[in-house]
Structure formats: C-alpha cells, structure tokens
Amino acid sequence: SQELEQSPQSLIVQEGKNLTINCTSSKTLYGLYWYKQKYGEGLIFLMMLQKGGEEKSHEKITAKLDEKKQQSSLHITASQPSHAGIYLCGAVFTMDSNYQLIWGAGTKLIIKP
C-alpha cells in the first residue's frame, strides 16, 4: 500500500549486531502494531504503539512511534538467531467514524551466525 511503507524489504545481519526496521505512513496513524512471523506460521504480536513519542520494549526489541504519529521504528539490539523471521507493521487509520487496518509489506530478517 502506498499509504504505508516498510523498509528495508530484507535484511541480513551478523549475529550480535543491532538493526532497525522502519514503517512510514503518509497519514497520521491512530495506532501501529508490530508483529513477527516465522515461515509457514501465523503472526506473533510484539507491540502496539498509540501515543506520539511512545516507546515500548520487550527483551531486546524496542519500538518507537514518532511525535507526529507517522513513523515507527523497530530496533533489535545484539541480534540472535531467534530474531530471524519476517517483521510486519500494521497501521490503524481512522476514516470518518471507522477504522482501517493496513499492513506493511514486511521485512525479512536473516541472522548470520
């Protein structure tokens, strides 16, 4: 979707290194999800952000939402093989009195041992 851009499309990182994945919207978000997917499996919830400037952490994964609520970044510190997978951002927009959920194209993360 042109309303939501996720980058990079794929990422190969040496184990132990840090990395960042970005999700950028052309419109102000109501909220944003980060999910992780392993090949052939369903999506696993990581975090949801809703307030401008909000930051949440889970183990070595930190996600932030900028003050304008148009961009979010997911940062992994000291990457491990268990971090490998596809990361998806899901953006919630408000339209009139309704809500719309759009997913990013995903970032495929490979961790090199």
Added chain:
Amino acid sequence: DAGVIQSPRHEVTEMGQEVTLRCKPISGHNSLFWYRQTMMRGLELLIYFNNNVPIDDSGMPEDRFSAKMPNASFSTLKIQPSEPRDSAVYFCASSFLGSGSIGYNEQFFGPGTRLTVL
C-alpha cells in the same frame, strides 16, 4: 487455551471447486478477522466480524468469496468457484475489542491454511 484453530492446514484443489476454510477463535474473544497473504500483495484484511456481525467486508476480492460467523466460536470463509489466483495462505485472527474499534488490541493469529488451486 489452544489459541486460534484453523482447518484444514493445507488444501489443494482444482479450479472451479468450492473451498471452505474454517476458524475457531479464542474463547471469549468478540472479534474475528480473515486475512490473505501472498508474496505479491502481502497481508490483506478480507473481512472482520464483531460480535458475529460482519463489520467491514471491503477487502473481500470478489463475489466468489463469502464469510460467515454463525456463532461466537466458529467462522467459515468460502470460495466458490475457486481460481488459481486464489492460491495463498489464509489466516484467521481473533481479538477482544471494545465497541467501534478495530485493531485496538492484540490480534491472535491462527497458523493459517495454505490453499493451492490448480
């Protein structure tokens, strides 16, 4: 809790055949979502139900697709007739949502049904 249950896990069928995918949401959840995932189009929301009522089906690609939720513990997604371009992984997800909101809370995804239409 067993989580969201989907069946079958894999389905191979021939073009023109009817396909029915099934989903059992997590007990106590009041919202259910059907998604389709392909390499080309990524993850797409097809339809979601709130309290068994379809709220938004704007993502349903064509009239060949239909979804029902006869009760709080069961939903089906039917494709009739199926076409090769329907080949994808179909996910069902459930959540507990307050009235009038979508995606406000965590969605729990099932393992998906991998559909291949020959």
